[in-house]
Amino acid sequence: MINVTKTFLPPLDEYIKYLEKIWDTSWVTNQGPLAEELENRLKEFLDVRNLLLVTNGTIALQLAIRALDLKGEIITTPYSYVATTTSILWENCNPIFCDIEKNSFCIDPANIEKAITENTSAILATHVYGFPCDIEKIQAIADKHNLKVIYDGAHAFGVKYKDQSLLNFGDISTVSFHATKLFHTIEGGAVIVKDEKVAEKIFLYRAFGHLDDEYFSIGINGRTSEFHAAMGLCNLSRVYDFIEKRKKINLMYKEYLDGTPLSFPVISENIFYNYSYFPVFFLTPESMLSAKQLLSENGINTRRYFYPSLNKLPYLNYSECPVSEFTAERVLCLPLYNDLGIDHIKKIALIINKSFNLK
Numbered sequence: 001m002i003n004v005t006k007t008f009l010p011p012l013d014e015y016i017k018y019l020e021k022i023w024d025t026s027w028v029t030n031q032g033p034l035a036e037e038l039e040n041r042l043k044e045f046l047d048v049r050n051l052l053l054v055t056n057g058t059i060a061l062q063l064a065i066r067a068l069d070l071k072g073e074i075i076t077t078p079y080s081y082v083a084t085t086t087s088i089l090w091e092n093c094n095p096i097f098c099d100i101e102k103n104s105f106c107i108d109p110a111n112i113e114k115a116i117t118e119n120t121s122a123i124l125a126t127h128v129y130g131f132p133c134d135i136e137k138i139q140a141i142a143d144k145h146n147l148k149v150i151y152d153g154a155h156a157f158g159v160k161y162k163d164q165s166l167l168n169f170g171d172i173s174t175v176s177f178h179a180t181k182l183f184h185t186i187e188g189g190a191v192i193v194k195d196e197k198v199a200e201k202i203f204l205y206r207a208f209g210h211l212d213d214e215y216f217s218i219g220i221n222g223r224t225s226e227f228h229a230a231m232g233l234c235n236l237s238r239v240y241d242f243i244e245k246r247k248k249i250n251l252m253y254k255e256y257l258d259g260t261p262l263s264f265p266v267i268s269e270n271i272f273y274n275y276s277y278f279p280v281f282f283l284t285p286e287s288m289l290s291a292k293q294l295l296s297e298n299g300i301n302t303r304r305y306f307y308p309s310l311n312k313l314p315y316l317n318y319s320e321c322p323v324s325e326f327t328a329e330r331v332l333c334l335p336l337y338n339d340l341g342i343d344h345i346k347k348i349a350l351i352i353n354k355s356f357n358l359k
């Protein structure tokens with residue numbers, strides 16, 4: 001069976017070296033030396049000033065909303081993973097969906113201004129598949145209306161925009177280090193924060209809001225364990241190698257799927273891209289579903305990512321986002337992981353080609 005992702009695991013003896021360090025001290029969690037080391041190495045790798053490791057990418061979003069003291073309405077994208085929306089709801093705010101731009105899959109700034117009301121406190125946008133949002137326009141709107149900006153950068157690790165990490169933009173960027181992401185710590189995430197004061201708040205929130213016997217605020221348990229940090233330390237030095245391998249797979253897929261009615265995202269020249277996913281877009285939902293079905297019958301798992309368009313979540317009042325809905329009904333993410341072989345890529349492409357000839 002071929003899965004849509006396969007978690008990279010480092011050579012076992014490399015991980016065991018870190019385990020030996022943990023066994024030496026019995027320090028297993030509570031921001032231990034390995035978490036500290038990973039945090040420092042991530043700051044260096046991403047060239048960002050304030051970065052805090054947390055338990056996962058969802059907690060990262062919730063902490064971001066909480067630390068910016070957001071209230072009322074948050075303008076957000078319907079085309080993302082469900083965690084982007086539920087973190088807004090979890091923090092007792094209201095998600096207001098603005099439709100996406102059809103080529104970048106990210107929130108369309110042209111729709112944002114119309115959605116702003118006196119209750120709007122922020123914009124929470126996702127860099128979908130690692131493609132940057134229209135950062136300049138979003139920032140200009142935010143400045144004009146005095147709104148905060150959070151980027152869900154769960155897909156954006158390693159992406160560079162204007163020669164710096166994409167995660168450096170907005171008031172806060174969040175990232176996920178879940179096992180299915182390009183760079184992972186099994187479970188994990190981080191918050192990248194512009195303002196030192198906000199970073200200090202998150203530092204406290206992450207560990208119950210207290211330092212020893214002094215209690216400052218409410219908080220949660222958002223800390224990373226040493227075991228998770230060790231996995232990150234093994235994987236971090238390999239990120240550019242992962243990206244290189246995935247780039248080759250991306251090119252092979254496009255070669256073998258050439259001539260089909262599928263369309264692919266355009267990777268703009270002015271970014272350094274991370275090849276985190278391989279989404280393809282079908283002309284109709286029917287052709288997508290028949291390809292998915294035929295692939296599945298041949299032991300190949302794909303994922304409707306993202307589906308459904310989040311404005312259609314059953315626990316929300318529906319609001320129209322035609323571009324996002326259109327996209328969500330036609331997208332399929334094909335298997336993509338570092339060591340996906342050429343034979344598998346050929347087989348997947350062949351089956352997709354066959355699915356077009358069935359009707």
Ligand SMILES: *Cc1c(COP(=O)(O)O)cnc(C)c1O
Binds near residue numbers: 056083126152155177
């Ligand atoms: C994976 C993901 C998340 C959630 O991250 P977890 O680490 O799984 O909690 C949030 N947003 C997007 C866009 C994601 O892809």
